[in-house]
Amino acid sequence: SQKIEQNSEALNIQEGKTATLTCNYTNYSPAYLQWYRQDPGRGPVFLLLIRENEKEKRKERLKVTFDTTLKQSLFHITASQPADSATYLCALEDNAGNMLTFGGGTRLMVKP
Amino acid sequence: NAGVTQTPKFQVLKTGQSMTLQCAQDMNHEYMSWYRQDPGMGLRLIHYSVGAGITDQGEVPNGYNVSRSTTEDFPLRLLSAAPSQTSVYFCASSEQGFGYTFGSGTRLTVV
Numbered sequence: 001s002q003k004i005e006q007n008s009e010a011l012n013i014q015e016g017k018t019a020t021l022t023c024n025y026t027n028y029s030p031a032y033l034q035w036y037r038q039d040p041g042r043g044p045v046f047l048l049l050i051r052e053n054e055k056e057k058r059k060e061r062l063k064v065t066f067d068t069t070l071k072q073s074l075f076h077i078t079a080s081q082p083a084d085s086a087t088y089l090c091a092l093e094d095n096a097g098n099m100l101t102f103g104g105g106t107r108l109m110v111k112p
Numbered sequence: 113n114a115g116v117t118q119t120p121k122f123q124v125l126k127t128g129q130s131m132t133l134q135c136a137q138d139m140n141h142e143y144m145s146w147y148r149q150d151p152g153m154g155l156r157l158i159h160y161s162v163g164a165g166i167t168d169q170g171e172v173p174n175g176y177n178v179s180r181s182t183t184e185d186f187p188l189r190l191l192s193a194a195p196s197q198t199s200v201y202f203c204a205s206s207e208q209g210f211g212y213t214f215g216s217g218t219r220l221t222v223v
Binding site: 042043044045046089102 | 116145147152153154155170171204208212213217
């Protein structure tokens with residue numbers, strides 16, 4: 001069955017360091033991979049989308065890589081700040097563009 | 113722009129009652145979807161629509177109905193509420209190849 005795995009354990013890092021979150025998937029051929037941020041009590045907020053033929057995408061302090069051979073995406077936040085503390089969700093969209101399936105999310109805690 | 117608007121924000125139902133969760137978007141997106149989010153289960157797709165008049169089932173459709181008579185609106189109906197439907201419900205809209213815009217959610221408790 002299709003599965004999207006994110007580290008369920010919280011990631012604790014020091015302010016100013018680079019946070020790296022991992023998303024692995026199996027039995028899936030996604031057309032797009034997306035990353036979202038979710039704060040407690042709020043809906044997910046879209047951050048970045050990367051297409052299957054792209055290796056890397058950047059937006060300000062954010063960087064996403066996509067390796068379709070390893071079936072893995074890495075999400076990096078450079079120069080992390082306490083305000084970056086949130087849960088980050090990985091999601092895959094199929095080729096038909098009809099369904100966006102989410103991983104369980106990883107909670108990031110940035111300590112001052 | 114309001115984006116995606118969900119109502120109500122909170123609701124308590126008794127087992128067996130029915131209700132409709134409202135979702136409206138003002139971005140002229142063709143694609144709309146409903147998710148539920150439960151602790152330890154992540155976001156799971158209930159139903160989705162790729163345009164007015166077209167709906168399809170997601171991962172967990174049982175107990176829910178949807179319709180899409182206009183591009184803007186995508187209501188979710190609970191036919192006979194059960195405690196297992198206690199959850200936070202999110203509506204989202206998008207265009208293919210772009211990120212999804214989510215509403216602020218409806219927190220539903222079925223007693």
